[in-house]
Amino acid sequence: MDKQSKPTSAAEAAQLAAARDEFVTQWGAIGNSWGINRTMAQIHALLIITPRALTTDEVMEDLKISRGNAHTNLRELVGWGLVRSVVRKGERKEYFEAEKEVWKMFCIIVRERKRREIRPAINVLKDCIERVDDLKSPEARSFAAQTKALSDFMEMADGVLSKVVRSEQSTIVPWALKFLK
Numbered sequence: 001m002d003k004q005s006k007p008t009s010a011a012e013a014a015q016l017a018a019a020r021d022e023f024v025t026q027w028g029a030i031g032n033s034w035g036i037n038r039t040m041a042q043i044h045a046l047l048i049i050t051p052r053a054l055t056t057d058e059v060m061e062d063l064k065i066s067r068g069n070a071h072t073n074l075r076e077l078v079g080w081g082l083v084r085s086v087v088r089k090g091e092r093k094e095y096f097e098a099e100k101e102v103w104k105m106f107c108i109i110v111r112e113r114k115r116r117e118i119r120p121a122i123n124v125l126k127d128c129i130e131r132v133d134d135l136k137s138p139e140a141r142s143f144a145a146q147t148k149a150l151s152d153f154m155e156m157a158d159g160v161l162s163k164v165v166r167s168e169q170s171t172i173v174p175w176a177l178k179f180l181k
Contacts, residue, residue, distance in 0.1 A: 020049055024063070034109055035117060036080075039065060040073040044082055047098035048105075053086045055093045081108045107165045114165075118158050125151035 008016075024045040031041020042063055047054060054062075060070045074096055077083035082105060086095040099105050128147045132140045 023049060035113060036076075037073070039063070039069055040076055043070065043073050044077055044098060047077075047083055047096060048100060053095035053097040055095055057093075059096070080112050110161050110165050114158060114161055118154060118161070122151060122154045122158065125154065 024042050027045030027048075028038040028042035031038055031044075034041070036044075043059055046059060046062055056067065056070050056074060059065070059074065060067055063070070074083065077098075078085055078096070081099070083096050083098050086097055088095060099108065125147050129144055129151060132144050135141075135144075
């Protein structure tokens with residue numbers, strides 16, 4: 001037998017299960033940093049580490065969540081573009097699989113965060129600047145200057161993120177690593 005076809009020992013299976021559970025739990029915990037709920041991040045984690053597409057029932061069973069919760073979060077992940085629905089010929093069940101290429105996953109998350117958070121924040125800042133544009137008091141001028149500085153920074157960050165998302169990993173990663181050394 002080659003290394004991959006060797007039967008898994010019970011101890012190895014338990015160790016793998018514990019590591020998988022920890023990954024799913026921790027990915028769920030950091031999900032809030034991306035602006036998504038814990039369950040959505042846990043479903044994403046489960047689909048990332050599972051080599052085959054899963055049904056809603058399998059997701060529910062593995063994560064011990066309700067059908068409604070699984071369905072809602074799977075649809076949201078599909079909406080983000082992090083998960084895709086897979087239809088198998090002759091089967092009524094819908095399967096789901098995650099984007100597994102890390103760079104693509106990163107770009108999808110950045111693109112969605114830009115759309116959901118950065119662009120709306122820029123719009124709010126610009127609206128605030130317009131509201132005080134005609135005011136002459138020192139407080140209004142200070143407010144306008146500060147919100148303009150924030151808006152300019154957010155616009156610059158938005159532009160940089162747009163370039164990163166459009167670039168290929170093979171060109172951007174070596175370039176970025178030069179700045180980290």
